[in-house]
Amino acid sequence: MIELKNIYKTYNLGQPNAVVALNDVSLKIEEGEFIAIIGKSGAGKSTLMHILACVEDYEKGEYLFDDQPVSKLSESKKAKLRNKSIGTVFQDYSLIETFSAGENTELPLMFTRCSKKERKQRAENALREVGISKLYDQNALKLSGGQRQRAAIARAMIIKPRIILADEPTGALDSETSKQIMQLLTRINKTGAAVVIITHEKEISDYCNRKIVISDGRIVSDTLNEK
């Protein structure tokens, strides 16, 4: 599904404060995989996630999505790819505070031709799947941390994505809620979507089938997880 071939990314390229974020990174992600990308702060994990989410460009290498080079896609095609195939979840829940949980969940469908009725129905289903169906009309600000992250996951899965990219999805949660969120992501993965989690916590990476360790912008290990 996804293939990264010798990706190089440097911030402030050509300037004295240039920082190499990714150095010759090659990676393949297949449908239904559950991957943890582990590394210290500044190792290049988030840069890798941004490239996978098509929000970041790179200098060298190739990113293929279904064998199509992403670099050749126009901005609107990239937006369409994000809208149809890639779901994203962040550490800080990333909800729009003025929207309700339901409206936050509907957000990706607002950029499609989906009718209001269908949007609502799909949002309700997604919220039911993450266990907060009763909170559809609740304002995002009034949700607890765990509920917010569930709403963010519901938003990511409403489009039935082929891959969910989660950047430290449990980073701001207590251990019990983290466990519930990971179980939820595991369940989503079992429905067929590939899930890529960026984390520096070993316990979180243990939920995944594959662990990729990244250090100083390079992949230093890529192993299957023996559960």
Add this chain to the structure above:
Amino acid sequence: MRLFKLAFGLIYRHMLLHAALIIQMTAVFLILANIVSTICLNLYSGNMMKNIFTQDFYRLEVLTERFLRVSTGGMTDISEIEAFDPEKVRGELKGDPVFCNEYVYPAFFADGRCLDLIFQDERLIKNTNFLLRGTANIEASEKEEGVIRIITAGGNYKTGDSLRGYIEVEDKTVECEFKVAGTLKKPYSYLSATNSAVSLSASVIAEELMPGQAIAFLDDMPDVTLKSANDYSGFCIYHVFFDDSLTSKEKAGNLATLQKYGSVTSAKEIEENTKKEISIWLEKKLPSLIFAAVIAVSGLSAVSLINISGNMNTFSLYCLSGCTKKRLYAIILVYILFIVSVSFIPAIGVLLISGFFRRLAAAFVFINHYTFITLGITALTLILIPVLFSLFAFRRKPLRAMILDYKKQ
């Protein structure tokens, strides 16, 4: 609707700030409308007289005893005032000039309506560049025996309407037939013989015709003795047209004769004064016009830019959810459009109300298409400039930077 919902998310977050901005913008629209309407009115008054400006036209303000008593508060010892008899003076002038005064008599129609008719000379009426409804042309209106042609303002009168009724002239009642020769568009202005000033300009001598008044052709008046306006209203102002065939010497002689009886202002002087008045107006009002526009544009631009940077997280989420940059621009456009429209609607409302109940308005508001066009252009500028600023802000901001900004917040 979707775009509106996404755009409204930006407003909702800073409700008070937006409410203050909307009030400010409404005030700016009202200031602009007032300035533009006054300039338009001055320009219109000048335009109304454009045919007269090209002729040998004079406005004679006769120094009658009563006139002087009014203008000096009755404190002046007036010893050398000649009794003014228009027919006698007319006899002293060369070339049989048109000598027009105003005669105001009420007319009562068979259907129960009534109008105060301001009788004016045909040459004065036809040379007044009236703004008429439809394609009606007063110039084409020919005299019919026994019919008094009238020009109405407002009311339910249509050009070509025939009305039966009577007029009361002094103590007599005269049965007449009336025909509507034209209906005026706003502003219902006509050249009046009642206003005076040290410096006469079009805006001074233009008077507003009220809906209960109409201009009537003096030549159509039945053969009844009319008292002069001098006796009727206490003012004695005449519009005098000299015959075009007069030599310049004869014209100068006529002018000298008129000057014996009072103050005479030529069309040329009125035109010059009008131009001067408009340019003074523009000079006085242009800075406030520019100031109001700058405040509105900079206020809206600043608030939209602040709002954009404050809502970078929202925009980044929109983008991550599949929103294209084009759609993001559309959201910003709808957001700015919403603020401008919400400010524009009460301003238009106030203008319409003040135009309708003119006496309620502190300032004279003359609403015509120029006022609306100017407001429209202002609104478009108000929309366009902040949108361009916002687009510029976005262009410089790649999606990754938006997400990073968001993470920092």
